[in-house]
Amino acid sequence: MGTMKRQILIHPDPRLKKVAAAVDDLTDARRALAEDMLETMYDAPGIGLAAPQVGVLERLIVLDCAKDEDQPPRPLVMFNPEVVSASDETRVYEEGCLSIPEQFADVTRPSEVTVRWMDADGAEQEEGFAGLWATCVQHEIDHLNGKLFIDYLGTLKRQMITRKMKKLKRELARG
Ligand code: GNR
Ligand code: NI
Numbered sequence: 732m733g734t735m736k737r738q739i740l741i742h743p744d745p746r747l748k749k750v751a752a753a754v755d756d757l758t759d760a761r762r763a764l765a766e767d768m769l770e771t772m773y774d775a776p777g778i779g780l781a782a783p784q785v786g787v788l789e790r791l792i793v794l795d796c797a798k799d800e801d802q803p804p805r806p807l808v809m810f811n812p813e814v815v816s817a818s819d820e821t822r823v824y825e826e827g828c829l830s831i832p833e834q835f836a837d838v839t840r841p842s843e844v845t846v847r848w849m850d851a852d853g854a855e856q857e858e859g860f861a862g863l864w865a866t867c868v869q870h871e872i873d874h875l876n877g878k879l880f881i882d883y884l885g886t887l888k889r890q891m892i893t894r895k896m897k898k899l900k901r902e903l904a905r906g
Contacts, residue, residue: 734763734770737785741903742830742896748877751781751788754810757853761791765808765851768793777829779867781874784830792871796863809848812872815857817841824866826880832899834892838883840869 740747754761764787772780772793779794790811797805822842827835844865847857860868870880881889 734766736774737767737771739771739775739780739784739829740786741832741900742828742879742881743893744830746783746786746788747830747874747879749783749788750877751783751790751875753790754849757810757849757851761789761810762851765791765793769795769806769808772829775829778863779871780829781871783874783877790875792868792875794864794867794871796867808851809846809856809868809871810850812846812848812868812875814844814869814872815847816845818843822866824863826866826870828870828880831879831881831892831896834881834895836880836884836888836892838866838870838880840866844869846872 764782768780768782768785768791771785772795778796779792782789782791792809792812793806795804795806797803818841820842821839823837823839825835826838842865843859843861845857845859846868847855850856873879881892
């Protein structure tokens with residue numbers, strides 16, 4: 732059986748607000764889930780995806796921010812990713828989210844982070860990220876803690892986006 736595209740949950744959904752559980756056992760099913768998530772992410776297209784976005788409340792993210800044609804693809808699979816250090820320097824980036832389609836807003840985050848995770852072979856990894864990689868990996872880890880980029884915005888902006896998403900979901904449900 733090959734990889735399978737998964738359906739991405741749209742905000743608001745209670746599953747997107749939950750803290751995901753740590754993965755303490757690397758199974759074939761979890762490796763297959765990671766492959767499905769990469770396919771789903773590339774198909775969207777997106778530069779990252781967190782397991783809660785496909786309805787799985789486990790600490791697993793995938794990302795590939797080497798999106799330009801001049802860079803080779805670099806799919807990363809991270810189980811239990813943790814930010815172990817972050818720069819004092821911040822940067823503002825206009826973020827989007829596959830669970831909040833077509834909505835974008837500026838978010839300020841540390842410009843560089845060091846992340847520790849377990850890869851798909853069960854090996855511990857640690858690496859520093861900057862630029863779009865740093866923004867994306869923080870956005871994905873936030874998903875594991877039930878946090879969306881709109882949670883960084885003011886109440887009014889957030890409510891406006893949430894209202895639009897409720898309307899979109901109604902329309903999608905009606906066909
Ligand atoms: O595809 C995505 N693009 C993006 C752009 C700016 C900041 C963060 C992101 S992540 C997003 C995919 C997604 O929703 N991952 O959770
Ligand atoms: Ni997202």
